[in-house]
Amino acid sequence: MGKIYNSAAEALDGLLFDGMLIAAGGFGLCGIPENLISAIKDAGTKDLTVASNNAGVDNFGLGVLLQTRQVKKMISSYVGENDEFMRQYLSGELELEFNPQGTLAERMRAAGCGIPGFYTKTGVGTVIAEGKEVKNFNGQDYILEEGIFADLSIVKAWKADDTGNLVFRKTARNFNPPAAMCGKVCVVEVEEIVPRGSIDPDHIHLPGIYVHRIIQGEHEKRIEQRTVRQREEA
Amino acid sequence: MGKIYNSAAEALDGLLFDGMLIAAGGFGLCGIPENLISAIKDAGTKDLTVASNNAGVDNFGLGVLLQTRQVKKMISSYVGENDEFMRQYLSGELELEFNPQGTLAERMRAAGCGIPGFYTKTGVGTVIAEGKEVKNFNGQDYILEEGIFADLSIVKAWKADDTGNLVFRKTARNFNPPAAMCGKVCVVEVEEIVPRGSIDPDHIHLPGIYVHRIIQGEHEKRIEQRTVRQREEA
Amino acid sequence: MAWDRNQMAERAAQELQDGWYVNLGIGIPTLVANYVGDKDITLQSENGMLGMGPFPFEGEEDPDLINAGKQTITELSRTAYFDSATSFGMIRGGKIAAAILGAMEVAENGDLANWMIPGKLVKGMGGAMDLVAGVGKVIVIMDHANKKGESKLLKECTLPLTGKGVVDRIITNLGVFDVVEGGLKLVEMADGVTREEIDSLTEATLIN
Amino acid sequence: MAWDRNQMAERAAQELQDGWYVNLGIGIPTLVANYVGDKDITLQSENGMLGMGPFPFEGEEDPDLINAGKQTITELSRTAYFDSATSFGMIRGGKIAAAILGAMEVAENGDLANWMIPGKLVKGMGGAMDLVAGVGKVIVIMDHANKKGESKLLKECTLPLTGKGVVDRIITNLGVFDVVEGGLKLVEMADGVTREEIDSLTEATLIN
Numbered sequence: 001m002g003k004i005y006n007s008a009a010e011a012l013d014g015l016l017f018d019g020m021l022i023a024a025g026g027f028g029l030c031g032i033p034e035n036l037i038s039a040i041k042d043a044g045t046k047d048l049t050v051a052s053n054n055a056g057v058d059n060f061g062l063g064v065l066l067q068t069r070q071v072k073k074m075i076s077s078y079v080g081e082n083d084e085f086m087r088q089y090l091s092g093e094l095e096l097e098f099n100p101q102g103t104l105a106e107r108m109r110a111a112g113c114g115i116p117g118f119y120t121k122t123g124v125g126t127v128i129a130e131g132k133e134v135k136n137f138n139g140q141d142y143i144l145e146e147g148i149f150a151d152l153s154i155v156k157a158w159k160a161d162d163t164g165n166l167v168f169r170k171t172a173r174n175f176n177p178p179a180a181m182c183g184k185v186c187v188v189e190v191e192e193i194v195p196r197g198s199i200d201p202d203h204i205h206l207p208g209i210y211v212h213r214i215i216q217g218e219h220e221k222r223i224e225q226r227t228v229r230q231r232e233e234a
Numbered sequence: 235m236g237k238i239y240n241s242a243a244e245a246l247d248g249l250l251f252d253g254m255l256i257a258a259g260g261f262g263l264c265g266i267p268e269n270l271i272s273a274i275k276d277a278g279t280k281d282l283t284v285a286s287n288n289a290g291v292d293n294f295g296l297g298v299l300l301q302t303r304q305v306k307k308m309i310s311s312y313v314g315e316n317d318e319f320m321r322q323y324l325s326g327e328l329e330l331e332f333n334p335q336g337t338l339a340e341r342m343r344a345a346g347c348g349i350p351g352f353y354t355k356t357g358v359g360t361v362i363a364e365g366k367e368v369k370n371f372n373g374q375d376y377i378l379e380e381g382i383f384a385d386l387s388i389v390k391a392w393k394a395d396d397t398g399n400l401v402f403r404k405t406a407r408n409f410n411p412p413a414a415m416c417g418k419v420c421v422v423e424v425e426e427i428v429p430r431g432s433i434d435p436d437h438i439h440l441p442g443i444y445v446h447r448i449i450q451g452e453h454e455k456r457i458e459q460r461t462v463r464q465r466e467e468a
Numbered sequence: 469m470a471w472d473r474n475q476m477a478e479r480a481a482q483e484l485q486d487g488w489y490v491n492l493g494i495g496i497p498t499l500v501a502n503y504v505g506d507k508d509i510t511l512q513s514e515n516g517m518l519g520m521g522p523f524p525f526e527g528e529e530d531p532d533l534i535n536a537g538k539q540t541i542t543e544l545s546r547t548a549y550f551d552s553a554t555s556f557g558m559i560r561g562g563k564i565a566a567a568i569l570g571a572m573e574v575a576e577n578g579d580l581a582n583w584m585i586p587g588k589l590v591k592g593m594g595g596a597m598d599l600v601a602g603v604g605k606v607i608v609i610m611d612h613a614n615k616k617g618e619s620k621l622l623k624e625c626t627l628p629l630t631g632k633g634v635v636d637r638i639i640t641n642l643g644v645f646d647v648v649e650g651g652l653k654l655v656e657m658a659d660g661v662t663r664e665e666i667d668s669l670t671e672a673t674l675i676n
Numbered sequence: 677m678a679w680d681r682n683q684m685a686e687r688a689a690q691e692l693q694d695g696w697y698v699n700l701g702i703g704i705p706t707l708v709a710n711y712v713g714d715k716d717i718t719l720q721s722e723n724g725m726l727g728m729g730p731f732p733f734e735g736e737e738d739p740d741l742i743n744a745g746k747q748t749i750t751e752l753s754r755t756a757y758f759d760s761a762t763s764f765g766m767i768r769g770g771k772i773a774a775a776i777l778g779a780m781e782v783a784e785n786g787d788l789a790n791w792m793i794p795g796k797l798v799k800g801m802g803g804a805m806d807l808v809a810g811v812g813k814v815i816v817i818m819d820h821a822n823k824k825g826e827s828k829l830l831k832e833c834t835l836p837l838t839g840k841g842v843v844d845r846i847i848t849n850l851g852v853f854d855v856v857e858g859g860l861k862l863v864e865m866a867d868g869v870t871r872e873e874i875d876s877l878t879e880a881t882l883i884n
Contacts, residue, residue: 077800079800080800102722114355114561115352225748228737311592311595336602340553405513405535408551435751436757463525
């Protein structure tokens with residue numbers, strides 16, 4: 001019956017193996033593939049390398065895979081909200097490769113677009129440049145960054161049709177499209193599966209060609225920093 | 235009054251100079267900036283280098299700038315529909331740099347994204363690779379292609395709001411977004427200018443940050459190959 | 469007898485698997501769409517569309533809706549539009565399972581020439597170089613010999629290449645050939661075609 | 677007296693020009709939004725939004741609508757959303773006119789350190805390295821000296837760099853400084869601050 005699966009466990013069946021590289025969408029706890037992360041926890045897959053901008057919080061998002069020690073290495077730009085992460089990192093149990101956020105996003109997009117390397121001035125003259133090739137274009141130095149080719153992409157979207165055409169919602173789009181592009185296989189969880197043809201083809205954010213398996217999931221959508229303003233008196 | 239101008243001539247005022255590099259959107263005659271091309275013809279700017287997938291036809295699209303001999307060089311992937319082009323090219327009056335279509339699109343996008351060079355396997359082992367740096371990634375050869383940094387982008391969209399947020403229609407999107415990204419200044423012609431807030435922010439194809447000047451134009455939208463099928467008998 | 473254009477297209481359609489995203493070149497490859505049958509095939513048009521539909525009914529042509537051959541087409545319920553950088557991103561990134569293309573020459577090592585004849589009018593490679601470099605499987609449909617009766621399956625291409633070592637399978641009017649170590653492997657002969665005919669019209673090393 | 681946080685933010689807001697697209701860092705830079713007045717400024721949130729609005733009213737928080745500090749925010753009539761690759765494409769590509777950022781140290785050659793203290797908990801650089809490498813103008817807002825009374829305007833940074841030679845202007849509680857050939861140029865002093873105070877709290881070479 002095509003790309004739609006009944007559960008996260010079913011959608012991941014046959015795709016997980018120890019030591020694999022997973023690219024995950026999401027920014028902070030916004031637009032993260034909650035259900036797929038949970039199913040990977042249940043599957044117990046070990047020695048994972050996870051490319052994701054953040055590492056979740058202690059008991060939510062990718063944090064749950066850190067608690068179970070399933071992650072060997074993170075490729076991230078910012079991991080400040082996760083105490084367990086820090087503990088494992090400082091004790092040497094967890095490898096960490098910091099990437100500038102835009103470099104991380106572009107490395108994912110590049111791999112998905114068949115580009116094994118590109119030059120950027122981000123990080124020139126910093127620790128990020130160490131060991132990387134430097135090339136001069138028009139008098140300015142740039143460093144070579146390589147594509148992240150993942151074994152699996154796990155992604156959260158708002159809506160999908162059964163061919164995998166995806167629509168994201170507001171800033172929950174974030175890393176999901178580039179993460180989806182860079183995996184050999186891409187599994188997506190959505191809030192709603194809609195009939196084919198019900199999404200205007202000009203409103204599709206990511207065409208179904210990038211999407212191999214889809215589940216409809218329940219989403220807690222936790223808020224990390226609830227900030228509000230006061231209503232002015234009428 | 236912001237980004238909206240009354241005419242193509244007004245929108246291009248102060249931006250044109252002899253010998254400049256212009257990136258143009260469009261594929262064939264679909265989604266081309268007709269009004270802006272016409273205004274460049276009227277302005278008489280010379281020795282242009284134009285990066286555009288195609289070169290129009292003899293009397294429409296970029297073809298009109300070829301008839302007036304305003305173009306010194308084309309950077310294109312396919313120029314088959316333009317006899318005047320071929321005549322000038324074969325007589326040595328016009329320079330031509332062929333780019334594979336995807337390389338051309340990516341070179342524009344790269345420049346717009348601050349990437350001066352990227353590696354691709356497109357063209358490896360062909361004349362396209364001549365003189366280009368070759369690098370091996372994981373046992374496979376790739377060639378270095380450089381970003382196209384244009385002085386001016388000319389682009390056609392369907393709708394714009396006054397902040398320059400753009401929506402394209404069907405396959406008329408094509409090269410317009412990457413062309414828009416790679417120019418120091420980007421001028422856009424649209425069929426309709428709509429009130430701010432009337433486009434769902436999740437439906438915007440190109441955010442206004444890429445757009446500096448906007449005009450509403452009249453569009454002939456000529457069809458190059460009219461192909462139809464017969465209705466079956468009822 | 470040798471296959472005609474439609475039979476070649478029909479044979480090529482057998483290569484396509486359910487669920488594939490496919491790019492069809494101009495000419496005979498376009499005809500392949502007529503023979504996919506019940507298979508769930510999504511056609512890409514590299515100017516920025518997945519889910520390419522048939523030509524429109526007369527009077528319903530839309531200048532904003534064309535294929536890579538600049539022909540008016542229609543959309544389907546699965547259609548998605550995107551820009552050219554994204555389109556060739558998916559091509560270069562190997563997301564397209566197969567491209568079916570015409571050719572002037574194919575060499576036994578998989579080299580392909582289909583864009584340029586020196587001294588003649590050069591129109592450009594369009595998206596062909598990107599397609600052959602990027603897609604999962606490159607299938608060529610072409611006549612086995614040119615109009616002078618000379619083989620188009622060569623030991624080495626004589627024309628400027630579109631891609632080096634890129635062709636996986638060749639479907640000619642005489643049969644089906646795979647690019648393998650050491651030459652071209654004869655996979656299938658068209659009904660009524662003899663091995664002798666094939667041998668006499670093939671310059672490339674034939675295996676099997 | 678020296679400027680307080682809000683006065684520094686107010687002074688920084690004067691740097692912004694009508695029509696600019698701007699990225700504001702976390703902390704004091706966030707306050708700059710309160711002082712743009714009538715100027716047509718569009719704020720970028722690098723997680724994928726242009727046209728960032730204020731915090732939502734209580735009860736109207738949307739978990740799908742946050743800024744780069746993971747705070748709930750709102751959209752405006754000019755808002756556009758996009759993915760992270762596009763977002764940093766526009767940052768790296770120089771489309772953002774200015775970024776206003778906090779810092780631990782700035783050197784007189786424009787080197788910036790604001791992401792890492794060796795031996796302490798390292799949270800990551802987030803988007804800071806991309807921003808300082810890519811945007812048109814980098815404006816730093818920070819206290820002139822650290823809590824120990826040591827200058828944060830240095831001859832050379834002691835901490836790992838976020839960017840090399842990237843800072844254009846520094847706004848501290850004591851005044852405004854430009855990175856120029858040979859050192860930092862004192863552009864403006866906060867009301868009531870003396871040149872002697874600035875000299876005594878500045879390690880970097882001061883010009884003018």
